[in-house]
Amino acid sequence: MLGWFKKKFNKLTGKEEKTQEEEIAVPQEEPVQKETAPSQPGSTPGATPPPEKKKEQMEAPAPPEAETTEEAPKNILHEDVGVLFKRLTKRLSKTRNSLVKKVDELFLGKKVIDPELLDDLEEILITADLGINTTMELVDNAREKLARNELSDPLALKKILKDKITQFVLSSDQPAELVMPDSGPFVIMVIGVNGVGKTTTIGKMARKFVDSGRSVMLIAADTFRAAAIDQLRIWAERVGIELVSQKPGADPSSVVFDGLSGAGNVDVVIIDTAGRLHTKVNLMEELKKIKRVAGKRMTGAPHEIMLVIDATTGQNAISQARLFNEAVGLTGITLTKLDGTAKGGIVVNICREFNIPIRFIGIGEQVDDLRDFDPNEFVEALFAEDDS
Numbered sequence: 001m002l003g004w005f006k007k008k009f010n011k012l013t014g015k016e017e018k019t020q021e022e023e024i025a026v027p028q029e030e031p032v033q034k035e036t037a038p039s040q041p042g043s044t045p046g047a048t049p050p051p052e053k054k055k056e057q058m059e060a061p062a063p064p065e066a067e068t069t070e071e072a073p074k075n076i077l078h079e080d081v082g083v084l085f086k087r088l089t090k091r092l093s094k095t096r097n098s099l100v101k102k103v104d105e106l107f108l109g110k111k112v113i114d115p116e117l118l119d120d121l122e123e124i125l126i127t128a129d130l131g132i133n134t135t136m137e138l139v140d141n142a143r144e145k146l147a148r149n150e151l152s153d154p155l156a157l158k159k160i161l162k163d164k165i166t167q168f169v170l171s172s173d174q175p176a177e178l179v180m181p182d183s184g185p186f187v188i189m190v191i192g193v194n195g196v197g198k199t200t201t202i203g204k205m206a207r208k209f210v211d212s213g214r215s216v217m218l219i220a221a222d223t224f225r226a227a228a229i230d231q232l233r234i235w236a237e238r239v240g241i242e243l244v245s246q247k248p249g250a251d252p253s254s255v256v257f258d259g260l261s262g263a264g265n266v267d268v269v270i271i272d273t274a275g276r277l278h279t280k281v282n283l284m285e286e287l288k289k290i291k292r293v294a295g296k297r298m299t300g301a302p303h304e305i306m307l308v309i310d311a312t313t314g315q316n317a318i319s320q321a322r323l324f325n326e327a328v329g330l331t332g333i334t335l336t337k338l339d340g341t342a343k344g345g346i347v348v349n350i351c352r353e354f355n356i357p358i359r360f361i362g363i364g365e366q367v368d369d370l371r372d373f374d375p376n377e378f379v380e381a382l383f384a385e386d387d388s
Ligand SMILES: Nc1nc2c(ncn2[C@@H]2O[C@H](COP(=O)(O)OP(=O)(O)O)[C@@H](O)[C@H]2O)c(=O)[nH]1
Pocket: 192, 193, 194, 195, 196, 197, 198, 199, 200, 201, 275, 336, 337, 338, 339, 340, 361, 362, 363, 364, 365, 369
């Protein structure tokens, strides 16, 4: 869990846990609200976020020895890895049905590979949103092998397909070039267009950090709508962490500045931002400013600029990633809603198009439905024979 964050964990090894009381409220000229909520999930009104269903798993504390080992503490110790994998395969079933099962159907009863079969394969890959470039590379690779007589039967072709997909997915999985802070918190700025799942992902991420024994502060820099601040507050209350917010309409950068000013004793700060697409240019300018201001307040911050992308948006995800990357420079990507799409091939496409590591995948609305992205596990789940 939280593999990309490991370095920071290691750095913190041996460090005493800070209590909530030690996190002294910042004196503010501005009306900043800083809240520390009790960690009682389910006590909040409204439908968002949804209730936690696997509370007993999420709430279990990390074993004490995990704190002093080289490894990051893992809350998945409480869950059977097999169970987790099964759940992943289940949640990816729409994509598997539109990709791997269709490939299987195509190959059914075929003994030889002919050009027509490759054309049909091409169509399946494009439909699953692997993208034109990725598809062409995959199919061209198969055509070459066929021409060199290196491809005997459809089963061999399926293996090539899987290997190539694995290769693409692994290609962006290099260790992140994160500049770890020597002191102070690790600051994550979460960006992305409206409705992709930023706030939800922040809540889930915060839960992961808290379960790993880290103190977390949220900063509500999506000041555009009151509801956005409220939604983040609900998550903060559920996870039992601090939230720094100001009034709706406040300058997002000043909220970030104030938040970071009081974050010295926190391990992780997560900044929620707005994602109004209709004012795209302004949005990018606003994000640039937040980034700048964060860096001014805290050297090196934000240490992670994470783009959240809704996997159901298909190819549009690529242009979103490009736009945001050009504007602020991404260090990580989280792909949400993979449970709700047959076009999960977008993961492969993103990995191929960008050299930006995928940190997490969202496979549902529950708090524990945010999974560390493991390229091999992902491909295995995609190609799994059985999802029962
Ligand atoms: N099915 C599913 N829904 C998700 C996932 N992640 C987020 N959502 C839902 O997407 C909707 C928008 O999420 P929100 O966090 O408000 O998006 P934001 O506007 O980017 O902050 C909410 O209803 C979430 O519950 C996911 O991985 N799977």
